[in-house]
Amino acid sequence: RGLLFVGRCLQVVLRHDEYRLAFIKVGGPSTLLKVLASGQVNFQIQYQLMFCLRLLPFNPKFAQKMNKLGVIPILADILSDSVREEVTRIILAVFRVSRKV
Secondary structure, X not given: OHHHXXXXXXXXXXXXHHHXXXXXXXXXXXXXXXHHHHOOOOHHHHHHHHHHHHHHHHOHHHHOOOHXXXXXXXXXXXXXXXXXXXXXXXXXXXXXXXXHO
């Protein structure tokens, strides 16, 4: 339950650039990727964390680093195993945003 709450809070907070910058500075994106790569979270948490990843490239400083963090391979693995339409859609949205960078 705690991770679900944290995911929801991040979805709200990361809509603001000042908070995105602070989140990036403390290594938040790497933490999100570690949790996603663990494969031990349910689809709701996957969705929330990927939604957060989708918001981060709206900050140009992070957009350039996105591919260096290995976002695409981790999300591709989740996509290949996912049976939930919501997860598929958000992964494709992250791919779209990262491609525009």
